Amino acid sequence: MAARTPPGQTRRQVLRFMRERLIAGRPPTVREVQEAFKFRSVQSAREHLEILVEEGKLTKEPGVSRGYRLPEASLVPPSVPVPLLGQVQAGALTEAIEDPDGGYIGVQRGGSNDELFALKVTGESMIDAGILPGDVVIVRCQPTADSGDIVVALVDGEATVKLLKKNRRRVELHPANPAFEPIVPATGDLSLLGKVIEVRRYLGK
Amino acid sequence: MAARTPPGQTRRQVLRFMRERLIAGRPPTVREVQEAFKFRSVQSAREHLEILVEEGKLTKEPGVSRGYRLPEASLVPPSVPVPLLGQVQAGALTEAIEDPDGGYIGVQRGGSNDELFALKVTGESMIDAGILPGDVVIVRCQPTADSGDIVVALVDGEATVKLLKKNRRRVELHPANPAFEPIVPATGDLSLLGKVIEVRRYLGK
């Protein structure tokens, strides 16, 4: 017999394993759970799973293979892959999205089927808005935005993050850093890439 | 025999069906495909699926049940569900993780199988570190941390985010805001919950 573990401990790990697999879209078989935990009997895995179902942590469709599911309550909103871009040159946005140099990151978008991309921020111009160099902003492509939105726009052929301000027929791009000057593009000469809907910072492991 | 459809037409529908099911995390069996398309033979479904694999539209793991996959799936790093906590009282961490009031968010962790949780930040004590009220920090549970790490610790029975500083046999929790005072817990009296590995800010739609 394998080592006996404290009550509930193994079961928590099993739940964890199930969540990972189910989120990844690859529901495991009972025997795959057995394998993962080195049980010598299928039944051991099955018992943990059935108990998790009783506890409401999982649901299942009896009789069907790979039939365990996450209950509605703990449903994680599905995340979509979003291309992570490094530097964006003018006009090269579409190509950059097609073949991102930073790979993809998972973003939970709010239902709509919009075009998203992610951008690594350089420079300190938005530091007072809590956006530091190295942060990743997630951007929804849209041709316009409201005053007060944080947006990504092409300035001098480079994508930059700024605060959008509109006052009577003037559009301005404000940095959130007193050391920088606002940018006032000529009327109608603003190429807005989209609006920032999320900011992420990855700290060292 | 069922009605004969133009070449490739049914197959396109099958691919669509597969995409839907696979994205939903519920890969179908060959017979479920048969059912969905009212084929009177399993083989009809199987032939469509195998051809889609040959065309590169799908991949599959031979021999395993529900073994068809989306080829792009390999590009997207898998994300794990992480419980999102609101307020954490002393000692109630484990229970809070078991039954999070904020649901779950998807996090791509760097391979290790660690315990993670997410915490909504209140207060402005870390504003100079780019962590604003309402931000979500993702925390890896660990009993110790290095000097300079941003950590979550229990202070006065509440979970708070602070900068950890160690100098000769003293451990201090520093806010990143000049309006707040550093916290110097009595030696050995620091209950460290974990280290912040990611910061997220969700901006309005």
Added chain:
DNA sequence: TTGCATACCATACAAATGTCTGGTAATCAA
């Protein structure tokens, strides 16, 4: 016509997988 390809069908078999029955050992409380 012939030959070939496509779409679909019928049936069988074997492997994968869910499920069941009964058992051992450890822990805890009465």
Added chain:
DNA sequence: TTGATTACCAGACATTTGTATGGTATGCAA
């Protein structure tokens, strides 16, 4: 002690499911 509970094991069985073999009908092109 006794009994109850938990964690795990062993082996079997039944269903689900992947796979194979061969067949029918339609359309198309040489």
